[in-house]
Amino acid sequence: xxRKARGWSQEALGERADLSYKFIGEIERGLVNPSLDxxxxxxxxxxxxxxxxxxxxxLFVLSGKDIANVKSAVNVINxxxxxxxxxx
Numbered sequence: 023x024x025r026k027a028r029g030w031s032q033e034a035l036g037e038r039a040d041l042s043y044k045f046i047g048e049i050e051r052g053l054v055n056p057s058l059d060x061x062x063x064x065x066x067x068x069x070x071x072x073x074x075x076x077x078x079x080x081l082f083v084l085s086g087k088d089i090a091n092v093k094s095a096v097n098v099i100n101x102x103x104x105x106x107x108x109x110x
Contacts, residue, residue, distance in 0.1 A: 023050075024068045024070060024074070024075070025046075025050075025068070028068070031043070032046040032047050032050070033046075035064070035067065035068075038067040039060075039063040039064050039066070039067045040063060041060060041063060041064070045060075046064075049064075058072075058099075061075060062096075071092075071093060071096070072092060072096055073088075073089040073092045073093060076092075
């Protein structure tokens with residue numbers, strides 16, 4: 023797990039990502055489905071692509087094609103957000 027590999031508690035990750043440590047725990051236990059915004063916050067503080075949040079040591083939840091699709095979608099979202107920011 024990416025959080026544990028860094029030696030971070032759920033509370034530390036939550037603080038860095040501006041999310042509740044309880045919410046982090048619920049995500050890890052599969053009790054909630056985080057929003058794209060929450061996933062982006064977590065990925066940013068862990069310094070990984072969002073797709074990497076869906077990988078485990080022994081199980082690939084997403085195929086290579088799925089990961090490519092997620093990366094493509096994130097690029098589109100970043101482009102849209104960049105255009106919105108530039109126009110404001």
